Amino acid sequence: MNAYNRLTAAVLVVAALAALGACDDRDVAWDRDRSVIGPIALKTEVAYIDNARDRVIIIDTADKPRIWTYAIGRDAVFATVTPDKRHLAVITRGEEAVLKGQVDQDPQLWLVDVSKPDSVPVSYPVGSPFDRLSIAEDGATAVAYFSASGPDATGFFRNPNEMAIVDLSRAPADDNPVLKTVRSFGQAPDGVILSPPMVVPGAEDATRRVFAFVLSLGNVTVLDATHPQRREVSIRLDSAGSNVRPREIVFAPNSATAYLRSDGARDILEILINADPPAPGATDPNDYRPALAELGAGGGPADVAVYDDATGRRLVLAVTPNTQELVVIDADTAQFRTFAMDDPVDRILLFPSGPDLVPQVAVLASLGSRLSRVHLVALDRITDSLEPTKLQTVELDQPVLDVQPVPGRELAMIVHDDDRTVLGLLDVNIGSVSPLQGVGRLDSYAFTPDGDYLVGVTDGVSRVGFLELSNLHPSDLRLDSDPASVLALPGGAIFIDHGDPFGVATIIPSPQSSRDESHLLTGFLLSGLLDENL
Amino acid sequence: MTTNQMAHKLSRWALAAAAAAVMWMPSAASAQQYELSIGSTTRYMGSDSVDALTADDSMGMFSIAAGFHLNQVHLPLFDLLADVSLDTGTFGGTTFQRIHSESRVTTGMVGARLRWTVSPRGSFYGRAMLGASRVSLSLEDLASAAALGDAGWSASTYLGGGVELLPARMVRNGRERFSLGVRLEGGYFATTRVKMRAVATDDMGADVIRLPTTMASLGSLDPSGWSLRFAVVARF
Numbered sequence: 001m002n003a004y005n006r007l008t009a010a011v012l013v014v015a016a017l018a019a020l021g022a023c024d025d026r027d028v029a030w031d032r033d034r035s036v037i038g039p040i041a042l043k044t045e046v047a048y049i050d051n052a053r054d055r056v057i058i059i060d061t062a063d064k065p066r067i068w069t070y071a072i073g074r075d076a077v078f079a080t081v082t083p084d085k086r087h088l089a090v091i092t093r094g095e096e097a098v099l100k101g102q103v104d105q106d107p108q109l110w111l112v113d114v115s116k117p118d119s120v121p122v123s124y125p126v127g128s129p130f131d132r133l134s135i136a137e138d139g140a141t142a143v144a145y146f147s148a149s150g151p152d153a154t155g156f157f158r159n160p161n162e163m164a165i166v167d168l169s170r171a172p173a174d175d176n177p178v179l180k181t182v183r184s185f186g187q188a189p190d191g192v193i194l195s196p197p198m199v200v201p202g203a204e205d206a207t208r209r210v211f212a213f214v215l216s217l218g219n220v221t222v223l224d225a226t227h228p229q230r231r232e233v234s235i236r237l238d239s240a241g242s243n244v245r246p247r248e249i250v251f252a253p254n255s256a257t258a259y260l261r262s263d264g265a266r267d268i269l270e271i272l273i274n275a276d277p278p279a280p281g282a283t284d285p286n287d288y289r290p291a292l293a294e295l296g297a298g299g300g301p302a303d304v305a306v307y308d309d310a311t312g313r314r315l316v317l318a319v320t321p322n323t324q325e326l327v328v329i330d331a332d333t334a335q336f337r338t339f340a341m342d343d344p345v346d347r348i349l350l351f352p353s354g355p356d357l358v359p360q361v362a363v364l365a366s367l368g369s370r371l372s373r374v375h376l377v378a379l380d381r382i383t384d385s386l387e388p389t390k391l392q393t394v395e396l397d398q399p400v401l402d403v404q405p406v407p408g409r410e411l412a413m414i415v416h417d418d419d420r421t422v423l424g425l426l427d428v429n430i431g432s433v434s435p436l437q438g439v440g441r442l443d444s445y446a447f448t449p450d451g452d453y454l455v456g457v458t459d460g461v462s463r464v465g466f467l468e469l470s471n472l473h474p475s476d477l478r479l480d481s482d483p484a485s486v487l488a489l490p491g492g493a494i495f496i497d498h499g500d501p502f503g504v505a506t507i508i509p510s511p512q513s514s515r516d517e518s519h520l521l522t523g524f525l526l527s528g529l530l531d532e533n534l
Numbered sequence: 535m536t537t538n539q540m541a542h543k544l545s546r547w548a549l550a551a552a553a554a555a556v557m558w559m560p561s562a563a564s565a566q567q568y569e570l571s572i573g574s575t576t577r578y579m580g581s582d583s584v585d586a587l588t589a590d591d592s593m594g595m596f597s598i599a600a601g602f603h604l605n606q607v608h609l610p611l612f613d614l615l616a617d618v619s620l621d622t623g624t625f626g627g628t629t630f631q632r633i634h635s636e637s638r639v640t641t642g643m644v645g646a647r648l649r650w651t652v653s654p655r656g657s658f659y660g661r662a663m664l665g666a667s668r669v670s671l672s673l674e675d676l677a678s679a680a681a682l683g684d685a686g687w688s689a690s691t692y693l694g695g696g697v698e699l700l701p702a703r704m705v706r707n708g709r710e711r712f713s714l715g716v717r718l719e720g721g722y723f724a725t726t727r728v729k730m731r732a733v734a735t736d737d738m739g740a741d742v743i744r745l746p747t748t749m750a751s752l753g754s755l756d757p758s759g760w761s762l763r764f765a766v767v768a769r770f
Contacts, residue, residue, distance in 0.1 A: 025589070025590070026585040026588075026589055026590075026591065027585065030585055030586065030589070030629050030630065031589075031629075031630070031631065032630055032631070033630070033631050034630035034631065034632055034633070052630040064748065065748050067750050067751075479745075480736070480738065480744055480745050481736060500678075500680050500734075501632070501633075501675040501677065501678055501680050502673065502675065502680055502682055502732060502734075503732075503750070504680075504734060506745060515743075515745055516746070518745055518746070519745065519746055519747070519748050520744070520745040520746070520747040520748070521747075521748050521749075521750065522682065522732045522733070522734040522747060522748070522749050522750060523682050523731070523732015523733075523734065523749060523750040523752060524732070524750040526673070526682075526732060526750065526752055527732075527750040527751060527752070528751065528752070528753050529586050529752050529753055530583040530586050530587075530730060530752050530753030530754060530755050531583065531753035531754065532582075532586065532753070533582050533585075534585075
């Protein structure tokens with residue numbers, strides 16, 4: 001072989017080696033379909049969940065914006081925050097390995113401590129791909145369950161009455177979470193509502209515990225979520241009617257009582273959790289028994305509200321649009337007083353509202369009928385039959401579609417049309433309504449947690465509007481691009497998401513801040529993308 | 535040190551410098567002192583950072599290079615050449631089924647080459663180069679047309695070797711005046727990582743006052759990798 005032929009052979013060998021070196025496929029994870037959950041407001045942070053990257057992305061709005069991420073499981077389906085807004089809970093469906101590069105992963109509940117960027121999320125194996133999660137007020141008890149949306153494309157069987165009870169204050173263990181299938185009478189649950197922690201009166205176990213109320217057609221199931229191994233108690237609602245669907249529960253935790261409003265039922269069902277020690281040798285260690293009482297609302301209540309008056313007496317307000325009545329029920333004695341209303345009222349709001357506040361005024365509205373008026377009822381001595389009813393009717397120019405309370409203030413925002421282009425602010429003490437005129441539809445709005453400001457944005461308008469609620473002074477701030485949604489964070493900052501798939505947000509430190517003090521944050525949903533190894 | 539000693543030392547340095555200058559000075563009489571090559575390079579990037587952008591890790595590049603034979607430097611077996619090159623290429627793809635990416639890498643380098651001529655028609659060579667790269671990245675969401683991008687500089691180096699085949703030769707007066715051939719070269723291109731930020735593109739005018747902007751870090755891009763270069767080369 002001469003030198004030229006040797007060179008030609010060398011060329012061919014180098015070319016072949018290079019071709020072999022080119023065979024390096026990237027991980028199949030980079031070809032996933034991408035969807036994003038969020039924004040979700042926390043204390044000073046805002047969370048997003050990127051379903052393609054399996055990451056929780058946190059934006060800290062304190063001082064200069066900071067971004068950090070947490071790795072979680074595959075395919076997040078639901079996320080919510082704990083009541084203290086320090087933790088984010090995410091349910092991931094997991095993945096069945098089908099393609100090369102995929103890894104089998106079971107459904108899990110992830111608890112992310114967003115206040116610590118270096119923390120590692122805690123994962124609880126919940127067994128089934130639940131798509132809803134309720135967390136109790138104490139932030140320790142959570143129940144994962146299926147929504148009423150029906151089976152999805154994955155899996156073979158689905159048990160809609162299964163749920164996972166998780167103690168978020170403990171690490172995952174054999175007994176945490178507890179998987180449980182609640183007793184069913186042929187129906188799937190409509191929802192699970194957790195009570196505030198409450199002591200069962202008279203029970204030997206005086207610890208505060210959380211009860212889960214599982215609502216389904218014709219049935220309410222009560223489960224001691226603090227002791228999930230114990231058997232649940234079913235309450236049939238057949239006696240109230242043939243097609244009774246429980247809709248709303250309000251709690252009186254000091255007396256371990258729940259008040260249930262149901263569609264198709266004439267009255268309100270009072271469920272009192274009473275102590276009932278287990279018999280010696282009994283297999284079921286349950287130490288309570290629900291006692292039921294029907295409080296005579298009389299006409300199928302559309303809304304209920306519960307409060308303690310100045311003397312500590314528990315009162316239940318119910319409105320019955322069918323009979324056009326307001327019913328005030330003394331929860332202790334079941335005595336009631338009925339007020340005839342001229343309207344089919346279906347909404348009650350109490351002012352002031354708060355854990356230690358005694359409401360003075362009830363705002364009553366007829367949302368279903370879209371009437372152009374609201375009523376203010378003074379609650380002082382409302383059960384005294386010798387007292388005349390202090391009812392004030394406030395006439396409005398436009399029909400009322402929704403009424404929203406302003407936190408911390410005796411104000412209610414009235415929405416007059418589907419597009420939220422016409423709004424009013426009702427002062428419940430005076431009975432006056434101040435119309436609010438905007439540039440268009442109020443697509444997203446929030447009240448600051450202290451109730452000082454209403455903050456709103458409109459699609460296609462690059463501005464954020466502020467309304468100072470103490471004097472109704474409006475102001476606005478120019479944005480660099482169109483907004484999609486606005487959040488008012490407990491930490492005081494205003495977070496405006498611009499709906500950009502790569503993540504663009506304006507962070508305004510407070511409603512009084514200027515543009516110079518605000519920040520535009522770009523690309524946060526792709527933060528660290530190039531450094532990631534999926 | 536006395537003045538005489540200093541003068542003596544300086545004169546020795548001056549003599550050495552003059553000798554070196556003479557050695558490196560090009561000779562007008564030398565033949566085939568220059569080279570020009572145009573070709574294509576395929577780079578196989580092994581960095582994980584590239585996985586976020588492209589599926590096959592490869593980048594096609596256009597390459598242009600010039601060489602200069604330092605025929606005053608006499609080394610046993612080898613010729614010494616000075617090289618200068620410019621390579622530019624793009625890579626990209628679709629990630630998460632909706633993010634289209636395109637990254638451009640442009641590299642300018644200078645270096646030295648050692649050539650071992652095994653026959654008048656062929657030679658082996660190896661070379662080392664240093665330079666700088668401009669790396670740009672643009673991302674576009676296919677569903678919404680949202681876009682962002684960034685660019686940065688990095689220090690680069692290259693080490694490679696190859697073969698050169700020169701089947702077409704023009705000889706006059708017994709001396710080669712012009713040769714035309716091909717070159718196949720393999721090597722490794724290493725560069726420092728380029729930090730990328732999310733610089734959003736928008737349609738606001740340049741004179742509009744903008745909000746103070748914080749751009750999230752996308753991470754760092756590393757286009758280092760093995761490369762294979764094919765070029766047409768002319769010597770004259």
